[in-house]
Amino acid sequence: MSRKHRIAEEDKAEWSTIKQWTLARGYSAYRAQDAVPAGTLVIVTHLRGAAPHPLMDVAPALARRLLDEGAAGPGYPLPPLVLVLDLSGLAKDAKGVAALLDAEGARIDFVKSGVGKATARALEKLHLRGATLVASGKGCQLLLKILLTGERQAEGGWAKLVLLHPILPADTVNGVLAAIGGGATGEHAGRQALKKGHAASTPVHVIFESAAAQAKRLEILQASFPRLSAAVLPGHAALPKPEAALALLAPALLGESAEEAAAAAAAAADDAQPFDPEHMDAVGRMLWLGELQIIMSPHTKQ
Numbered sequence: 001m002s003r004k005h006r007i008a009e010e011d012k013a014e015w016s017t018i019k020q021w022t023l024a025r026g027y028s029a030y031r032a033q034d035a036v037p038a039g040t041l042v043i044v045t046h047l048r049g050a051a052p053h054p055l056m057d058v059a060p061a062l063a064r065r066l067l068d069e070g071a072a073g074p075g076y077p078l079p080p081l082v083l084v085l086d087l088s089g090l091a092k093d094a095k096g097v098a099a100l101l102d103a104e105g106a107r108i109d110f111v112k113s114g115v116g117k118a119t120a121r122a123l124e125k126l127h128l129r130g131a132t133l134v135a136s137g138k139g140c141q142l143l144l145k146i147l148l149t150g151e152r153q154a155e156g157g158w159a160k161l162v163l164l165h166p167i168l169p170a171d172t173v174n175g176v177l178a179a180i181g182g183g184a185t186g187e188h189a190g191r192q193a194l195k196k197g198h199a200a201s202t203p204v205h206v207i208f209e210s211a212a213a214q215a216k217r218l219e220i221l222q223a224s225f226p227r228l229s230a231a232v233l234p235g236h237a238a239l240p241k242p243e244a245a246l247a248l249l250a251p252a253l254l255g256e257s258a259e260e261a262a263a264a265a266a267a268a269a270d271d272a273q274p275f276d277p278e279h280m281d282a283v284g285r286m287l288w289l290g291e292l293q294i295i296m297s298p299h300t301k302q
Contacts, residue, residue: 016090018122020292023055023082025066029288030081035127037080039159042128044119044135044143046097048088053289055084059275067281079132083292085122087139090115098138105141106171108179110151116142120152125294128157140166145176147204148224150197158202165209168217177224203227209234 024030051057066078091097097115104116111117119142135143140163146153147161168177204225208214211232222228280286 018118019086019089020122020294021054021084021086022288022290022292023062023084024080024288024290025078025285026288027285029290030292032292035129036083036131038129038131039079040081040083040126040128040131041079042083042085042123042126042131042133044085044087044133044139046087046094046101046137046139048094048097053291054086055082055289056275059287059289063275063279063287066287067279067285083126085119087115087119090118101138101142102169102171105138105145105169106175108149108176110149116145116151120146122294123157124152128154130159131157132160132162133158134162134164135166136164137167140164141168141172141176144168144172144224146197147202148176148180148197148199153198155198155201158198161202161204163204163206165213166206166217173217173220177220199225201227203229206230207233 022030045054049057055062087101088094088097091100100115104111104114110120123146133143143161143163145151147158202225204221204227206214206218206221206228208217208230209232214230214232218230221230277289278286
């Protein structure tokens with residue numbers, strides 16, 4: 001028996017690793033298969049929260065919007081699975097994770113044992129098919145890089161990439177977008193041959209926080225991603241209550257802190273009632289929160 005096989009589960013929980021959390025609406029919890037369902041919504045977040053599950057704080061608001069009767073029938077439409085890829089455990093604190101993302105976003109190649117390769121491997125193991133990927137803030141530069149390079153991602157795995165209030169440092173613009181995207185000029189012009197990803201075939205929708213932010217980064221993004229669309233949408237405070245509740249599917253994605261997410265959840269909720277895991281809609285469906293683990297067999301090493 002290997003030494004790693006003898007390590008206690010509570011010790012493994014402290015390892016620097018990417019955790020995966022699920023939310024599903026139906027009659028039972030999500031059961032892992034060889035691949036996640038086609039059309040899965042994947043939220044890649046780098047923001048650390050206090051709740052044991054990233055969607056726990058917003059679960060009461062989600063339950064009301066996704067289970068209770070709406071104008072168009074019982075609840076709002078929901079993908080077959082919502083999966084949160086949590087990068088916050090890769091560093092000791094939020095500043096450490098932000099530093100990892102900035103270091104990865106500043107270069108064409110991937111940092112050895114860095115957040116980029118770890119995220120690309122995690123996405124590869126999900127065997128995505130027609131998935132919608134969502135990121136926010138500093139996390140946007142990482143998904144843009146993975147899409148541009150195609151690192152470990154199969155054609156057709158991503159149906160769409162959504163970026164909410166992206167923060168794209170100058171190093172990312174010059175080191176990645178201008179180097180391997182469509183905006184290469186001057187010293188970067190010869191590097192376009194490195195482009196082997198899926199940027200040309202994948203729709204990218206960018207939601208900027210202001211017109212000024214859009215004017216600053218829209219041109220370089222359009223040059224790198226031919227199928228790009230953009231809109232301006234401010235934070236949760238400016239959203240009508242129903243739209244704010246739906247936006248909470250990606251907690252804190254319209255803000256840069258878990259505290260803002262919690263405040264937005266409270267503002268969007270109709271009351272302060274806690275999440276009831278047994279609450280169901282008119283046809284008996286419930287919201288199921290869970291954790292997805294991909295574990296290597298100690299015997300086959302696969």
